[in-house]
Amino acid sequence: MTLLELKDVHTYYGNIHALKGISLAVEKGEIVTLIGSNGAGKSTTLRTISGLLTPRHGEILLEGQRIDHLPAHEIVARGVLQAPEGRRIFPRLTVRENLEMGAYQRRDADGIQRDMERVFTLFPRLRERINQRGGTLSGGEQQMLAIGRALMGRPRVLLLDEPSMGLAPVLVEQIFNIIREINQQGTTILLVEQNARMALSIAHRGYVLETGRITLSGEGKSLLDNPKVKAAYLGEVGH
């Protein structure tokens, strides 16, 4: 069934029309990716879903229930969690405290402890750094922490904004393997990426975003083979 659905969503920054009618759907259990170049509106889409921005027109539905116009913390309460662009780790909180903030709305101490163990199993590096301040971690470790922190909220849908940004290729590969693993453990994922090849290779379906509009959509594999996508986002010349 459709877990998350956007219907003709328009978002503005002041007078700038950033999203010009986005419609997309994420089915339960999927990895869906949103690819596009800088400024296409990928992060804006995620910020609108999370309630940091309010759409001027359109609807955002979670399992058929409207969540647009809800404050951000209530959207989190409904199970939509985001690892934002640039990781946004709390620099002067420890790794443990950062993770605890991901579970802010939960009251089940045992469950929180179990999920923290799960995060440490996915990212053993974080266990080694548990009492270190977030700001002292490397970029890769911060990305792991950002994903782990969002997982601590037991997301029904996990929004990932550019997890590959600024990371060495070997780390990118590692992060994407873990994203796939998280999905295989049952978490639905909406992934925003500039690294289209990586994103499409693990996604069930994908959407291509250009200047606030969706111009293409399809299965991950078929988009990888699409000549337009190849030319514009995979750096290959069409043939």
Next chain:
Amino acid sequence: MTLAGVFGPLGQVFVFVVGSAIVLSVITVLVAFLLRGTRTNVDLVQATLTILPQVIVDGLVRGFLFATIALGYTMVYGVLEFINFAHGEIFMVGAFSGAALGTVLAASGILNSIPPLLFVLIAVIVGMVVSGTLAMTIERVAYRPLRNAPRLVPLISAIGVSLLLQDGMRLIANVTGLGFNARFPTPNFGPPLQLAQIPTADGRTIPLILDVRALIFIAAATLMLIGLNYLVNATKMGTAIRAVAQDRPTASLMGINVNQIIALTFLIGGALGGAAGVLFGVRVGTVNPYIGFLPGLKAFTAAVLGGIGNIPGAMVGGIVLGFLEAFVASYLSLLTGGAFSGASYADIVAFAILILILIFRPSGLLGEAVAQKV
């Protein structure tokens, strides 16, 4: 959320308390020693040492006063990067609520049958509730609607609230009969404690006394600082306050209700200010609607001195400023042979220090260079 997180900052504060007391004492005695030849009628070193214990107690009281008020400035600055210039008046309203309680109890004739400590406890709780609620209300009415306005706008709003509270309290004090200079009735605390007899060179002794109310002030403020440290560093709520202070949008992505946390910050800061107001009133004995101005300004100085936004910094800044003032107020006159009357120079020194610190260490004693938020 470890114990180290609680005791680390408190240890830091303790080091600064003891350190600044020792450093200032040594400097003062040294100056007295160097100047001893200039005076024939008194032994300067002896005179300096005789009043030293009282100066330190006085410094502690002033220091804790500034520290408890400074926390309100620094916590609000931490989450909003905004100076709540009405905070001095929140302190004043707390003092008045304690005075009102004392007056009511005195009028019904039961004030002196209440144990003094119990009275202080009740008055502090009343002051915390009144000031905490007031601070939260001010945020809701006067600051939150302006959250996205240019930065100067809420500042003007704060100055407006400050004037409103001063003159509003003046009106209330007159209408209710408390009076402009309202008495702060308390049960009798009894005579000051005699700690020791200090012998002087000419064979007399000077008693070393400690005012019970000063002791209560220091003890109560210490408890509050420990409590606040625990709340901020060892509870989930405190972690959320720090998260909101560090990155507001991301905190809301964690499911933190940012408005609620900001309101909570005003509640805590206001309650501390109100408690300080009551303790101040108990010690001084009278209150008026303008008593918030100077302590508020000095507490703001203390917050900047310690590093604005930094909680242990506010405590350290308050204590250091309190000691400086106490030493200047007590010793300047003595050491200069009366050329400068110390008490009136204390403020000059306090603000000169602020300017010097800002020039040489803009981020304050404990302030960190925090990267500009993106």
